[in-house]
Amino acid sequence: MKNSLFLCIFALLLVSASGSLLAQDQDSDFHPALSDNFILGVGLFRSDNAFKLSAGVGGDISDDIDFGDSVGVDETATLFNAQLRWKFGKKRKWSLWGQYFETDASGNATLSEDVEWEGLIFREGTFVEGGVDISIARLFLGYSIVKKPQHDFGVGAGIHNLDLGAFIGGEVRINDETTGYQRADVGASQPLPNIGTWYNFSPAKRWLLHGRVDWISANIDVYDGTMWNFNAGVNFQAWKHVGFDLSYQYFDLELSVDDGDWIGGAKMSYSGPVVSMTFNW
DSSP, X not given: OHHHXXXXXXXXXXHHHHTTTTTOOOSSSSOGXXXXXXXXXXXXXXXXXXXXXXXXXXXXXXXXXXXXXXXXXOSEEEEEEEEEEEEESGGGOEEEEEEEEEEEEEEEEEOSSOEEETTEEEOTTOEEEEEEEEEEEEEEEEEEEEEOSSEEEEEEEXXXXXXXXXXXXXXXXXXXXXXXXXXXXXXXXXXXXXXXXXXXXXXXXXXXXXXXXXXXXXXXXXXXXXXXXXXXXXXXXXXXXXXXXXXXXXXXXXXXXXXXXXXXXXXXXXXXXXXXXXXXX
């Protein structure tokens, strides 16, 4: 229901812009994102979340905990999402991309089974609260292998900086006794390299179809794991320098962490529609 309302709002924005479309004219026969030097997108990512994390002390790591089912952490969230692309060089085949998105989700529940986290055991029947937060900043250098007025296909490499954190807090219950409220936090941050590819196609003057895939598989410092980031969508150029974009994004992260503040692992996924306003010049 929420996603349907989200899409309806986007559709209304397109309809409201349509009255002035016929009065607008563009130099190119195709979408200006393929010819302009700068493209900025700012929007919201309505995500369905899945969090399974583990943590321990002294090398004794607990089983994965489903933060949605066990701890009541929100399974949907609205994320801020921003992206900038700058094309440069001979025939502007080189491009530098920057992207950032962040979210935090929290919740509470009464445990239906024992949960062990950072050396604390929260017994069945204990009231707990928990939270997960993640922020991702990406810098990506790409090269367009095929760059035509209607097409843009390229590959590149870059850096993702992952900043992850989670906590569980509540009454620690031993048998029928409680020891009072306790909370254990974990967190880690690490820049990781990635490779990626993209394809943009303009079927008509004001329309752009776009897709992108990024991938990481690395064992670097505190992290050992894989990441996939997929995005596909359509952009409608409402005015000369302004457009609206609707896309679907899928982000999946699976890793183990061996850090002073976190020994354990994480399996996270975010997926859902992204609505953005784009600016090109």
